Amino acid sequence: MTNGRVEVAALVGSLRRQSYNRGLLRTAMLLQPEGMRIYEVPIDRLPFYDEDVERQGDPPPVRELKTALARADALLILTPEYNYSISGVLKNALDWASRPSGRSVVRGMPAAIMGAAAGRSGTMRAQLHLRQILLYLGAVALPEPEVYVTFAADKFNTLGELTDQTSLDQARQLLRNLHAWTLMLHASRG
Numbered sequence: 001m002t003n004g005r006v007e008v009a010a011l012v013g014s015l016r017r018q019s020y021n022r023g024l025l026r027t028a029m030l031l032q033p034e035g036m037r038i039y040e041v042p043i044d045r046l047p048f049y050d051e052d053v054e055r056q057g058d059p060p061p062v063r064e065l066k067t068a069l070a071r072a073d074a075l076l077i078l079t080p081e082y083n084y085s086i087s088g089v090l091k092n093a094l095d096w097a098s099r100p101s102g103r104s105v106v107r108g109m110p111a112a113i114m115g116a117a118a119g120r121s122g123t124m125r126a127q128l129h130l131r132q133i134l135l136y137l138g139a140v141a142l143p144e145p146e147v148y149v150t151f152a153a154d155k156f157n158t159l160g161e162l163t164d165q166t167s168l169d170q171a172r173q174l175l176r177n178l179h180a181w182t183l184m185l186h187a188s189r190g
């Protein structure tokens, strides 16, 4: 924690330029409470996870990922839903972050999840899978509020900004909870 400020590493599970989930990240950066700084950790240059590659030493994009995550106090994951689960690129990033086995770089870290999808589920199924994955990584997923941006085409303007008031309120509350919870965990660990 820098000067009492909660540093939050954000992973966006979509590489699409006009991604709604990247729009969600921009929104989160606007809504972040005082005493919190959210920064994106890019995942687009990561190679596919391969244990043979790992044995020769983490490639530079993997080292950068792990360093950026390790210096964070909390995680924010903006996830799309692909075929009822998270995207391959996000899973790949989490697989690298989970290594070496049992020494996940996000162990013990509070994690908040938001997601936007084209359909009516608003990433609900992807988020449930993500919670299961985070369990193995030892990150502690915030229970509420759940932020499911459904029918995303109707909830973002042409600049890619989230305009739906209910989603905005939920996102703001989630970030407040993440802030409070991270401070609490930090205090309890002395």
Ligand SMILES: Cc1cc2nc3c(=O)[nH]c(=O)nc-3n(C[C@H](O)[C@H](O)[C@H](O)COP(=O)(O)O)c2cc1C
Pocket: 014, 015, 016, 018, 019, 020, 021, 022, 080, 081, 082, 083, 084, 085, 116, 117, 118, 119, 120, 121, 122, 123, 152
């Ligand atoms: C491979 C693939 C699978 C998808 N599967 C789902 C799905 O299971 N549920 C859903 O609501 N939308 C699904 N979609 C549509 C996404 O919700 C939509 O593409 C959304 O814009 C992705 O997020 P993004 O805007 O951040 O890239 C899928 C899209 C792709 C490309």
